[in-house]
Amino acid sequence: MLRSIVYFIIGCCILNRICGFTCPVGNNGLHSNINDHHSFWQCSNGIAYLFHCPNMLVWSQEKQICDWKAPPPTVENNDDGICSNATWNPICITKAGSNKRGTGLNELDFPSSFVFGADSSMYIADTFIHRIVKWLLKGSNSQSIIAGAKGIGNQTDQLRYVHRVILDEENTMYICESGNSRVLRWFKNENYGHPILENFRCRGMLLDNDGSLYVVNSSDKSLVLKWPEGKIVAGGNGRGNAFNQLRYPDNILIDRENSIYIADVDNHRIVKWVAGAKEGIVIAGGNGVGKGLHQLQQPMGVALDSMENLYVADHGNHRIVRWLKGSKSGDVLIGKSDPGDAPDQLRMPTDLKFDRNGHLWVSDYSNHRIQMFTIDKSACSSTTY
Numbered sequence: 349m350l351r352s353i354v355y356f357i358i359g360c361c362i363l364n365r366i367c368g369f370t371c372p373v374g375n376n377g378l379h380s381n382i383n384d385h386h387s388f389w390q391c392s393n394g395i396a397y398l399f400h401c402p403n404m405l406v407w408s409q410e411k412q413i414c415d416w417k418a419p420p421p422t423v424e425n426n427d428d429g430i431c432s433n434a435t436w437n438p439i440c441i442t443k444a445g446s447n448k449r450g451t452g453l454n455e456l457d458f459p460s461s462f463v464f465g466a467d468s469s470m471y472i473a474d475t476f477i478h479r480i481v482k483w484l485l486k487g488s489n490s491q492s493i494i495a496g497a498k499g500i501g502n503q504t505d506q507l508r509y510v511h512r513v514i515l516d517e518e519n520t521m522y523i524c525e526s527g528n529s530r531v532l533r534w535f536k537n538e539n540y541g542h543p544i545l546e547n548f549r550c551r552g553m554l555l556d557n558d559g560s561l562y563v564v565n566s567s568d569k570s571l572v573l574k575w576p577e578g579k580i581v582a583g584g585n586g587r588g589n590a591f592n593q594l595r596y597p598d599n600i601l602i603d604r605e606n607s608i609y610i611a612d613v614d615n616h617r618i619v620k621w622v623a624g625a626k627e628g629i630v631i632a633g634g635n636g637v638g639k640g641l642h643q644l645q646q647p648m649g650v651a652l653d654s655m656e657n658l659y660v661a662d663h664g665n666h667r668i669v670r671w672l673k674g675s676k677s678g679d680v681l682i683g684k685s686d687p688g689d690a691p692d693q694l695r696m697p698t699d700l701k702f703d704r705n706g707h708l709w710v711s712d713y714s715n716h717r718i719q720m721f722t723i724d725k726s727a728c729s730s731t732t733y
Contacts, residue, residue, distance in 0.1 A: 371396050372540070380409045380535055380542075383576070388414075409535040410518050430653040430706045431728035432672060436681055436721040438692045443709070444472060444483045445717035447689035451477055453491040456716045461512045461599075461649075461699040462709070471513050471521065472711075472718065478507040480521065480534075483718075495523060495534050495541065502528050505540040512553050512599070522561060524550035531563060531575075545575065552599040552611070562600060562608065570594040572608060572621070582608055582621040582628065589615050591627035598648045599661075599699065609650050609658070616644045618660060618671075632658055632671045632678065639665055642677040649699040649711070661697040661710065668700060668710060682710065682721055689715045 371379075371391035379389045379396075387400045388407040401407055401414035408415040445456035457476040464470055468486045471494060479496035483489070496507035508527030515521055521534040523541060531550050532541030545563060552564035552572075561575040570593065571583035583594040595614040602608050606623040609631075616637045619628035633644035649661030658671040660678070667683030683694040699711035706723040 378409075378412055380407055408518060409520070410537070429725055429728070430655070430657075430702070430723065431725070432655065432657065433727035434706065435724045435727065436708050437724060438682055438684070438721065440682075440691050440710075440719035440721050442691075443485065443718050443720045444470065445715075447715045447717060449476070449716040453481070453493070456481070456718075458713055458716060459698075459711050459718060460510070460713060462701070462711055462718055463514050464701065464703065465515060465519065470718065471515065473510045473513045473523075475509055475511065478510060478527075480507075480510065480513050480523065495521060495532075500527070503540075504532070504543065507532075511551060514553050514555060516555055516559065522553055522555070524553050524563070526550065531561075545573075548573075551597060554600055554602055556602055556606065562602065564597050564600055564610070566596045566598070570597055572597070572600060572610065581623075582610060582619075591619075591629075594619070594628075599650055601650050601652060603652060603656065609652070611647045611650050611660075613646050613648060613663075616646065618644070618647060618650060618658060632660060632669075637664070640677075641669075641679065644669070649697060651700050651702060653702065653706075659700060659708070661700045663696050663698060663713075666694045666696060668694070668697065668708070682708070694719075 371394055376391050381387045381389055385406040387398055390397045390399060405414040405416060445459060449457045456474050459472050460475045462470050462472045470483045470485055472481045474481050478500050480494045482492050482494045498506045500508050502508060508525055510523055511526045512524035513521055519536040523532040523534055529547055529549050530543050531545040531548060533544050534541040549565055549567040550563055551566045554562050563573050563575055565571050565573060568587060569584050570587045571580050574581050585592045587595045589595060594612050598611045598613045600608055600610050608621045610619045610621060612619050617630050617634035618632040620631045621628040633647060635643050637645050644660060644662050645664030647660045648663040651659040656673045660669045662669050666687035668681045669678035670681050671678040685693060687693060687695045694712050695714040697710050698713040701709050703709060708721040710719045712719050
C-alpha cells in the first residue's frame, strides 16, 4: 500500500552530531521521531536517516508504517451509568498487590498511579521499585515489567521514583519521574524511553482529545504546561494560595469544555481552571486543612463522572470523597473509619479511576495495593442521572 512504502528522506545524522538522535547500539530498525509524529528515523550502520510520511499520515511505532491517525479516546466522556444516588460497596476487592510491600512481580511498593490498557490490563507506576508493571486483569492475571527495573538511575532505560503513567491510543507510555525530574515517552515494545521534558518536576499528566500532553510542574512556579506547545495553561505565578496560584499541584483531568481540574495539594483544594482563564475556581475544599466534609487534606487524585460530579482521593484523610456538582461539601464514599489495611480501609490514597462499568478503582498507596469497589446502581433511575 502507498501509505506503507512511500516516504521522503529529509536528512541524516551521524553519531548524534547533527540531529540530537542516536541510533541504539546494534539496532538498525525504525524509530519514532519524538519531535514530529509525521516523520521517523531509520538507523543503518550507526547513521540515522530522517524520513517524512506522506501527507496526512503519522508514523506508527507499533505497526512500523506511516498510518492514518487513530482517534484518541474521548476525555472524561464515558457512559458509566453512575447516578447521584449510586453507592459503592465499602468492602473492596484487591486487584493488584497486597497490604505488604515487596519486589516480586505480584507485589507492589507504594504504587502511586495506574491506567487501564485496551487489552483488559492495568499499568501501574510502582514508585519505590522504579518500574512500570503491567497486570492482566482477566485470564491468567499475570504480571510483566514494561519499563524500568534496571536499577535506580537516570539512563533512558532506567527510572527513579516514577510517579505517573498514562497511555495514548497506540499504547505509548508517558512516564513522570519525580526522582529524575523528567518526562519520558516510551514506545510500545521498546526497552528505553525518550526524554521530552527535563529539569521538570513532573507530578500529574493527561492527554486531551487532540493528543496534546498536559503536564504538572510542582516546582517553585507551580504550573500546568501544554506540550509540545510549551504553553502555560494554569498557574505559573509562583507558589501561593491566590486564585491564580497553585502550591505543589499533583493530578489533573480535563472535561469536555477543556477545563482543567487540578489537585492543589498543599492548598487542600481542587481548582477548576476554565480554558483561557487567568485564575482558577475552587470547587472542593479550600476551607483550610481538616477532616470536615467541607475540607480536604492534601488531595492527590481526581475523577469526574458523566454528570461532572467530582471524586477526590483525599490523601491525608485516607478517604474517597464525592462532591456533587455545585455542592459546598462532600460525602465520604470509602474510608469512613481510621486508616488501616482492612478491606474497608485506605492508607494515603493517591489515584482513582472508574472503569466502563462504574466500578471505582483506587491506588491505596501506603497499603501497596490497587483496590476495586463495586458500584450499586439499584438506587439509580432515569430521573436521577
